[in-house]
Amino acid sequence: MTSTHGTTASYEGYRHRHLLGIEGLTASEILFLLDLSDGYVALNRGADKKKHLLDGRTVINLFFESSTRTRTSFELAAKRLGADVINMSVAWSSIKKGETLIDTAMTLNAMHPDVLVVRHPDSGAVQLLAEKMNCAVINGGDGSHEHPTQALLDALTIRRRLGGIEGLQVAICGDIAHSRVARSNIHLLTTLGARVRLIAPPTLMPGQIDRMGVETFSDMRKGLKDCDIVMMLRLQTERMQGSYVPSTREYFHFFGLDGEKLQAAKPDALIMHPGPMNRGVEIDSELADDIHRSVIREQVEMGVAVRMACLETLNHNLHAERSRQEQAAQ
Amino acid sequence: MTVLPPKHRTAYVNARLLDPASGLDAPGGLLAEDGKITDLGADLFKDGVPEGAQRVDCGGACLAPGLVDMRVQIREPGEEHKETMVTAGRAAAAGGVTSMVGLPNTDPVIDDVAGVEFIARRAREAKGVKVYTYAAVTRNLEGSELTEMGMLAESGAVAFTDGLKPVENAQVMRRALAYAKTFGHLIVQHPEEPSLAGGAMNGGELATRLGLPGIPKLAEVMMIERDLRLVEMTGGRYHVAHVSTAESVEAIRRAKDRGLDVTCDTAPHYFALNELAVGEYRTFAKVSPPLRSEDDRLAILEGVADGTIDAIASDHSPHDQESKRLPFGLAEPGIVGLETLLPLSLQIYHWDKCGLLDLLAHLTVKPAQILGLDAGRLAKGAPADLMIFKPDLSWKIEPDNFESKSKNSPFEGLPVQGRVIRTVVDGRALFEAA
Numbered sequence: 001m002t003s004t005h006g007t008t009a010s011y012e013g014y015r016h017r018h019l020l021g022i023e024g025l026t027a028s029e030i031l032f033l034l035d036l037s038d039g040y041v042a043l044n045r046g047a048d049k050k051k052h053l054l055d056g057r058t059v060i061n062l063f064f065e066s067s068t069r070t071r072t073s074f075e076l077a078a079k080r081l082g083a084d085v086i087n088m089s090v091a092w093s094s095i096k097k098g099e100t101l102i103d104t105a106m107t108l109n110a111m112h113p114d115v116l117v118v119r120h121p122d123s124g125a126v127q128l129l130a131e132k133m134n135c136a137v138i139n140g141g142d143g144s145h146e147h148p149t150q151a152l153l154d155a156l157t158i159r160r161r162l163g164g165i166e167g168l169q170v171a172i173c174g175d176i177a178h179s180r181v182a183r184s185n186i187h188l189l190t191t192l193g194a195r196v197r198l199i200a201p202p203t204l205m206p207g208q209i210d211r212m213g214v215e216t217f218s219d220m221r222k223g224l225k226d227c228d229i230v231m232m233l234r235l236q237t238e239r240m241q242g243s244y245v246p247s248t249r250e251y252f253h254f255f256g257l258d259g260e261k262l263q264a265a266k267p268d269a270l271i272m273h274p275g276p277m278n279r280g281v282e283i284d285s286e287l288a289d290d291i292h293r294s295v296i297r298e299q300v301e302m303g304v305a306v307r308m309a310c311l312e313t314l315n316h317n318l319h320a321e322r323s324r325q326e327q328a329a330q
Numbered sequence: 331m332t333v334l335p336p337k338h339r340t341a342y343v344n345a346r347l348l349d350p351a352s353g354l355d356a357p358g359g360l361l362a363e364d365g366k367i368t369d370l371g372a373d374l375f376k377d378g379v380p381e382g383a384q385r386v387d388c389g390g391a392c393l394a395p396g397l398v399d400m401r402v403q404i405r406e407p408g409e410e411h412k413e414t415m416v417t418a419g420r421a422a423a424a425g426g427v428t429s430m431v432g433l434p435n436t437d438p439v440i441d442d443v444a445g446v447e448f449i450a451r452r453a454r455e456a457k458g459v460k461v462y463t464y465a466a467v468t469r470n471l472e473g474s475e476l477t478e479m480g481m482l483a484e485s486g487a488v489a490f491t492d493g494l495k496p497v498e499n500a501q502v503m504r505r506a507l508a509y510a511k512t513f514g515h516l517i518v519q520h521p522e523e524p525s526l527a528g529g530a531m532n533g534g535e536l537a538t539r540l541g542l543p544g545i546p547k548l549a550e551v552m553m554i555e556r557d558l559r560l561v562e563m564t565g566g567r568y569h570v571a572h573v574s575t576a577e578s579v580e581a582i583r584r585a586k587d588r589g590l591d592v593t594c595d596t597a598p599h600y601f602a603l604n605e606l607a608v609g610e611y612r613t614f615a616k617v618s619p620p621l622r623s624e625d626d627r628l629a630i631l632e633g634v635a636d637g638t639i640d641a642i643a644s645d646h647s648p649h650d651q652e653s654k655r656l657p658f659g660l661a662e663p664g665i666v667g668l669e670t671l672l673p674l675s676l677q678i679y680h681w682d683k684c685g686l687l688d689l690l691a692h693l694t695v696k697p698a699q700i701l702g703l704d705a706g707r708l709a710k711g712a713p714a715d716l717m718i719f720k721p722d723l724s725w726k727i728e729p730d731n732f733e734s735k736s737k738n739s740p741f742e743g744l745p746v747q748g749r750v751i752r753t754v755v756d757g758r759a760l761f762e763a764a
Contacts, residue, residue, distance in 0.1 A: 023539070102655050122657030123541035124611035143659070145541030183541060207544055208535040 011316045018130050018137040019310055021146035022187040030155070030188060033309050037156050040305035044080070053312050054083035057114040061087045062104075063140070064120040069275055069300065070140055070149075074117045077307035083114070083315075101125060105132040114315055118142070123180075136314035138307075144178045149310060150274050151184035153302040155192065157295050158229060160302070161270060166193035171224050171265070173199040174233030174255065174282050175244075177206045181274045182233060186212050199223035201255060203244045220255060224264040231272045232257050232283050240281070248281045258284040262293075270295050336363035338757060341379035345388035345718070347371075349395065349708035350691035360393060362714035365756035370708055388718055391751055394690055396428025396459075396715040398706045399671060400595060400697040401571060401643035403493075403664070404430075404461070406452060408437025413648040413735045419458025421668040421734035423761035425644070426750040428715035429460040429698070429705045430668070434471070435493030441466035441477045443485045450486055459755050460715070462488045462703065467506050467517060473498050476506060480513050488701045491518035491571065494618060494663075496553055498524050503557060507566025516567045516700065521553045521578065522619060530659045532605040532620040540611065542658060545620050551577040558585050561592060569700060570594035572645055574619040576629030583638045593700050594638075597645035598674035599665055599740070601630045607740055613654045613661035614740040617645075620663075634692060635683040641697040644671040648736030666736045670727055672719065673746035679721065680747055686721060716754040723749040 013032025022030070043049060059078040061071050071087060078085045090104070101120075108116065115136045118126045123143030130137040141147040158165060170189050176182045176198050186209075189196050196214040198205065210216055217223030224230060235251065245251045252258075257271065271287060271294045279285040288294055342360045347370060349355075360370040361380065379385050399422065405413035413421075422430050432449060434440035440449065440463055453461035465487035469475045479490055490510060496519060497503040503517075510517050526549035531537050533544025554570055558581065561568045573579060573596045585592045599617060604627045607615040615621060633639040647664025654661050671693070679689045698706030705715055727744045729737035753761035 100652060100655070101657065120657070122659050124659075125657035127611060128655070128657060143541050143657070144543075180541060183539070206538040207533050207546075209538050211535045212539065 011313055011320070014313050015317060017314070017317060017321065019148050019314060020127050020130060020137065020139045022148045022151050022184045022191070023146065025187075025191065027191050030152070030191060033152055033306070033313065034156050034159060036309035036313065037152065037302070037306045038160075040308045041160070041302065044301070044304055049080050050082065051080060052082040054078065054081035054114070054315055057083045057315055058112065059083045059085050059115045059117065059311065060108060060113045061085065061117045061140070062108065062119075063087070063089050064118075064125070065141070067119055067141075070119065073300070073303040074140065074307050077304050078115070078311055080304070081308055081311055083311070101129060102132055105129045109133050109135070114318060115311055136318045138310055138314065141180050143180065144183070145180050146184045147180040148184050149303070149306055150181050151188040152310070153299055153306040154185055154231070154272060154274070155188055156302045156306055157272065157299050158270070161295060162228065165189060168194040168228045169197070169226055170194050170229040170231060171197045171199055171227040172231045172233065173220065173223070173257065175204045175235050175239065176200045176209065176233070177204045178236065178239070179233050185231065186214055190214070197223050197227065199255070201245060220261045221264045224261060227265040227269055229270050229272060230257060230262065230265055234274065234276065235278060235282050252281055256280070256282050256284065257287060259287060262287065269293070272296065272299060275300065338365070339363045339380060339383035340386055340714075340757060341375060341383040342386045342388055342393055342716070342718070343375050343379065344390060345393035346390060347708060348392050348687060348690060350687045351695040351707040352709065353687060354708065355687055360708065360716070362716075362754070362757045365714055365758075367708060367710060367712050367714050369710060386752070391718050391720050393708075393716060393718050395694045395706045395708055396717045396753060396755065397426050397671060397693045398697040398703060399427045399430045399644050399646070399668065400641055400701060401597070402430040402432050402646040402668065403435065403648065404432040405648055406436065407448065412650050412653075415452045415456040415461065416458065417733060417735040418646070418668065419456050419461070421646075421732060422459040423753045423755070424733045424750065425669040426672050426717040426719055426753050427459060427644070427668055428717065428753060428755045429462065429703060431462040431464060431488060431701060433491065433493040434464050434466040435495075439466050439470050440464070440487075441469050441471070443478070443481055446482055446485045446487050458760060459753075460705070462486070462701070464489050464491045464493075464518065466490065467492045467497050468502060471495050473502060476502070476509060479510055479515060483513055483515055488703065489516040489518055489569070492520065494520055496520045496522050496524060500556060500560065504560045504564060507560055507568065508564040511564060511566045514567070516569055518569045518571050519553070519557055521550050521557070521570050521573070523549045523552045526552070529620075531608050531616065532622050534605065534623060536605055536608060540608070540658070547575045547577060547622060547626065550575050550619055551581050554578050554581050558590065558592065561585075561590055565591075567591050572597050572600065572619060572643070573630065573633070573639060574600045574622050575626045579629050579633035579638055583633070586638065593640045595641035595643045595697070596630050596634065596639050597643055598667065598671060599645070601627055601634060602674050602677060603627070603740065608658075611658040612740060613656065613658055614665065614738050616658060616661050616663045617647075617665055618663035631678060631683055634678055640692065640700060642671070642675050642692045643697065644668050647738075648734055649738045650736060654738050664738065665740060666729070666732065666734050666738050668734060669732050670739065670741055670746075672750060673725075673727070673748040674741070676721055676748035677746070714754060714757040717750060718752040719748060719750045721748045723747065725749055
């Protein structure tokens with residue numbers, strides 16, 4: 001199909017109304033989104049970054065949890081596509097007592113947004129909201145459940161560096177139990193044929209996660225052996241002092257990524273981190289900044305491209321669905 | 331001395347009489363006079379029904395004691411928007427329940443004599459099924475100071491429990507068991523080690539996939555095993571509410587073998603469902619303790635069939651939409667159960683796991699015995715609390731048709747067998763199927 005703005009894209013590759021998680025997506029659906037994202041990387045690097053695919057559309061970023069980078073990334077993605085963007089930050093603790101999540105959904109729904117991006121501290125909250133909305137919904141991270149655009153941007157980063165995902169050995173290290181990034185990445189990487197290892201202290205490893213088709217380790221050196229990718233996760237401050245791990249010092253000693261532990265991985269293994277980093281807690285500062293090994297800044301760059309692809313696709317699907325409904329009604 | 335003729339007589343004819351207490355399963359009739367059963371048997375009405383008696387033709391349906399539901403949250407006082415004495419009573423009658431026992435976790439908590447008397451008064455005013463109440467083990471369910479158990483029992487509390495909360499402190503539990511023993515009273519425990527039970531669903535693969543904090547099965551059996559030690563030490567009477575895991579059943583089985591005075595119950599959802607019912611964050615399947623794995627479900631079924639699990643209670647937990655239409659972790663636990671207790675329990679009979687009389691015993695005479703209630707039997711002189719039902723009649727569960735004020739049932743649309751035709755309390759028909 002040819003859009004009025006001259007871009008040629010077929011959206012048959014991803015036909016869902018929403019993007020709520022990676023679990024359940026097929027390899028071809030994931031690859032479709034990655035291919036579409038690829039095209040945006042060049043655009044974003046050029047001087048004129050504007051497309052008009054979402055002219056006249058409204059994107060609402062609804063964040064029940066503070067986030068600078070994800071919100072900014074979505075905002076930029078939507079603006080570069082020409083959409084009007086509203087950012088709403090809601091303190092979830094205050095909303096709990098008064099307005100319910102459903103009320104919030106109904107209120108926003110009445111404003112006729114086209115795409116709603118939601119981040120929420122509770123697992124499953126975005127899906128609950130999506131059930132009540134007439135627009136497309138993108139999960140910007142829900143509790144410890146999923147963060148699909150993060151997994152997509154990680155995959156795009158890997159693919160552009162190494163040419164593909166299939167057959168790679170990927171280690172995901174750190175607070176697996178509370179990480180939506182880990183879950184989305186496990187689904188995506190295993191779907192595309194990578195082998196995934198999880199490395200964490202037992203207190204941060206969720207039960208029966210091996211049933212998701214991964215290997216688990218509690219020793220960094222063993223887990224990192226011969227890995228192509230080392231993906232570090234952020235350790236939340238409130239979990240650092242005694243509740244899950246005894247101290248940041250002890251955590252860094254055994255589970256923080258430093259040059260010595262990294263030697264177990266392949267010599268050219270890439271280092272990734274979804275940010276924001278705790279330097280000296282889960283990752284050594286020098287490694288994080290090593291331009292030969294660390295692709296952390298590239299991940300941020302890919303984030304905008306991936307979100308543009310997702311916004312474009314979901315917006316298209318929504319309006320294709322609506323015009324089908326209108327035709328059916330006539 | 332002249333004996334006055336009874337004012338109110340009903341002759342139930344053409345019934346299949348089922349009395350789990352005596353093992354009676356035979357065609358026959360039953361005569362109720364002024365709220366009591368005065369006679370029953372095969373040849374009772376062979377010369378016609380007595381003069382002046384109302385004749386109820388059961389049409390071959392089963393006539394059994396009304397169900398005794400030992401675990402119900404009536405929500406009055408305090409949460410009348412979820413359920414009231416009147417709506418819970420109607421739901422009970424529709425479900426064949428003639429006696430229900432309310433938990434003390436109301437607002438205010440039933441931890442003093444006034445609370446027990448309030449329930450009795452509201453139940454009288456509601457004129458529904460018989461309502462009994464537990465009183466709290468500890469004041470305000472705070473787990474530290476014992477309530478006035480002796481006086482509470484004198485005023486009508488049938489046993490003691492902290493409801494949805496376990497008695498966490500071992501010393502408090504020890505004293506509760508020891509003190510209650512003085513009066514022969516029963517302590518009913520919600521079996522969960524709280525420090526391990528902070529999650530939202532059963533710990534395991536599904537919880538991990540959904541990113542929800544899991545509750546390990548261990549949390550349950552750990553509390554039961556601790557309590558069993560205290561029972562052994564004190565000689566107290568102990569009942570474990572809503573058992574949900576295979577290991578718990580095994581622990582209780584061993585305790586009974588050792589001769590401890592221990593009983594337990596489960597709720598239909600623990601043998602009808604497993605954790606997969608949570609699916610994609612279905613809050614109607616959120617219960618406490620959580621739905622467990624398939625192995626556990628089968629062990630619960632086995633425990634009911636072999637009698638290790640003494641009773642089946644509905645664990646009726648009405649919730650309004652606002653308490654359930656929330657992210658899974660924040661939603662209230664519980665299932666509305668009075669109107670599905672019989673058909674869900676009858677599944678065990680239809681699955682050929684146990685006989686009809688044996689199953690009914692779990693719903694009638696056994697809970698009545700555990701709590702010392704004059705209920706759950708078809709016998710001369712017993713109250714005419716009756717349920718007429720057709721065990722094979724098929725229907726589909728439709729929460730919208732529930733009498734209960736709340737509709738939070740994960741069983742919506744489930745085809746079941748077994749339906750109540752008439753519910754009678756003290757000789758009065760409180761429910762008749764349309």
